């Protein structure tokens with residue numbers, strides 16, 4: 001079947017953009033199915049670097065159809081900026097871009113609420129460390145329904161303006177009540193209205209049902225790539241709750257959120273960085289010591305593509321990797337940034353947790369903070385792997401690391417990406 005899902009197996013930032021871009025070159029369409037502009041998917045092509053936040057990374061390829069599915073939340077002005085930037089680089093989306101009317105809309109009150117919550121003092125609830133893009137509050141309104149807007153609401157302008165005024169008034173009152181000593185400014189209604197009407201003009205031509213165009217492609221056996229944002233352990237249902245994002249990031253969500261029956265999906269590509277990073281708060285059993293983390297952060301350029309925040313760095317965590325492969329049902333793995341890990345010297349790989357071994361279940365994800373990792377160690381390898389074109393070309397410790405990882409997860413490694421964010425995949429084995 002022609003559907004391929006690309007999913008992050010960690011806490012995001014595994015390098016999915018690069019993988020989606022590679023697969024999209026041979027595909028007819030790419031679909032973003034969850035999250036919003038909290039994501040940052042980096043693509044490097046012959047024209048330089050492009051970072052996509054809500055546009056699918058396949059947008060960089062001129063003749064590939066791009067879909068924003070109903071499970072996504074859209075901040076209209078940011079999406080317009082992304083479209084403008086892409087078009088300024090000479091790539092047009094005309095005739096090949098579809099935004100589902102069911103995608104929800106992010107408003108300034110969502111962003112303000114997200115940002116104010118970040119300023120909480122201890123004892124005032126849990127600090128998540130969000131990207132501050134309003135994603136959680138927007139999904140909250142989606143579930144709450146009465147104060148939510150969908151992209152399709154832009155079509156009926158008078159009804160949109162009528163509801164906007166009512167929701168604005170309620171949100172402003174709630175904001176001032178909840179954050180009485182805030183120094184943030186709640187924008188005037190006119191400012192909000194003008195911004196959203198301007199964005200509406202630009203986005204209306206792309207608003208279109210996505211179900212049938214997608215189904216037609218799949219029925220014709222044309223390849224469609226489903227691009228997850230974030231990673232497995234940021235999934236609101238499967239991740240390290242409450243330190244998660246507010247959408248479903250796992251492979252099965254592609255089917256649900258893009259309304260594509262599961263039988264159309266035959267490949268689930270799990271993207272796994274050779275080490276782990278995490279931004280924001282939450283448990284991280286294999287977090288590296290400060291000095292090693294600083295080295296990896298510097299050489300791997302581990303700073304958020306959306307917020308610029310330094311990422312926390314840790315060793316590859318086998319039990320989490322096995323659990324991610326289990327719940328996503330990965331058919332193949334892509335390993336990224338192997339070249340960054342090599343020069344660290346003594347390389348650790350967590351094989352088990354002291355108390356629960358390696359076969360985690362839901363409750364073990366609850367208890368990650370208390371787990372003690374048991375490590376296997378490997379010798380390092382050089383940072384320049386550009387001459388490695390097949391598995392046999394890799395230095396022995398790197399080969400052993402990959403062989404063991406494959407045996408350990410039970411999932412074949414189909415691609416190995418090196419060169420950090422800077423180079424194309426140099427070794428592929430499929």
Ligand code: IMP
Pocket residue numbers: 011012013038039040128129130131132133134135136229230234243244245246279280281
């Ligand atoms: P939110 O999605 O902005 O609400 O953030 C919730 C958590 O998910 C925070 O820990 C963020 O740092 C993290 N997060 C959200 N999007 C990404 C991403 O694209 N990469 C890595 N972490 C992310």
